[in-house]
Amino acid sequence: MPAMPEPMNFCPNCGAPTEFRIPEGDDRRRNICTATGEIFYDNPRNVVGTIVEREGRILMCRRAIEPRRHFWTLPAGFLELGETSADGAARETLEEAGVTVREPRLFNMIDVTHIGQIHIFFIADMIGEDYAPGLESSEVTFLAEDEIDWPQLAFPTIHRTLERYFASRRTGDFGVRVESLGSQDWRAMALDREPRD
Amino acid sequence: MPAMPEPMNFCPNCGAPTEFRIPEGDDRRRNICTATGEIFYDNPRNVVGTIVEREGRILMCRRAIEPRRHFWTLPAGFLELGETSADGAARETLEEAGVTVREPRLFNMIDVTHIGQIHIFFIADMIGEDYAPGLESSEVTFLAEDEIDWPQLAFPTIHRTLERYFASRRTGDFGVRVESLGSQDWRAMALDREPRD
Ligand SMILES: [Zn+2]
Ligand SMILES: [Zn+2]
Structure with a gap:
């Protein structure tokens, strides 16, 4: 990109x-x-994804594909022509995690200019109890804040979005935030270069 | 598109x-x-623009180019690679209206799926007093709510964004809104087919 x-x-x-x-x-x-x-x-492309909480834990997927294979991510992917950003986020959640969601509400928007992308995350409610890895995931699970292996996250925008989400949960302020993440931020987050087993 | x-x-x-x-x-x-x-x-492309208020009036441009030449718009255009959405909105405002702005704050995001676009508007503060039409505008002015010629607006997303902005000004709620506009909405707004002189 x-x-x-x-x-x-x-x-x-x-x-x-x-x-x-x-x-x-x-x-x-x-x-x-x-x-x-x-x-x-x-032009820049939009990546859309969701934050889905169940009993205090967040829906996360382990990537089965490059880039960042074996690292952990929120369900997210490129917005397609013909769909709304919220619908795209819901589609990715179903495709990657087998989870059906309703009512995605915009949570954050992160400009990632050095790769020509905007990452847009929605908070969404899970419908039903089903979850299962799709073709692009090797594992799907729900993780509490203290169960997340932060350096093993796939991308800095996932790191930032999760940080913000847990902060919002503490303060109760879920107002939409817009920010940008540069290559310096990427380095500062010190994500692991190699996945753990 | x-x-x-x-x-x-x-x-x-x-x-x-x-x-x-x-x-x-x-x-x-x-x-x-x-x-x-x-x-x-x-993939869908992002159009970014601003709402700039001065003494209660909104900065608006008359389009000098197709599509919708001679109709009225907020300053807006395609987000470019290498810039944040807020910077893109500020750039378009300078290019089309000769207005320098600071601190663009996200106001709304409208999915326009039938043309493969997302229109994103920021509320921004004008710096200085200068304004002048750029190459893509034939006229630049500031209009009060009751001075806007609604059927002469260039695009339905401009119509919707202005409606929402004036509603927000009355209620004081400027929280970010996400919505989608379909071709039915476009017809319902009944924008003029021909520009007035
Ligand atoms: Zn070839
Ligand atoms: Zn050719």
């Missing part, structure tokens, strides 16, 4: 070579078709 | 033809390079 637009080589419409330059009236480089002049834009 | 992935014809990396089909383990059609198997994903 790029932080800035990256050159492509060929126009996906007509197959002509593309140029990577600043179009007239613009101020950043874009891919432009040399045959038709069509401009192709690349 | 598509609501669902649309077929491309050629791989932007190697120029080979692409196929448009459901990859193994996926459940929706993607563009796939027939030479390398690389999968290309298309």
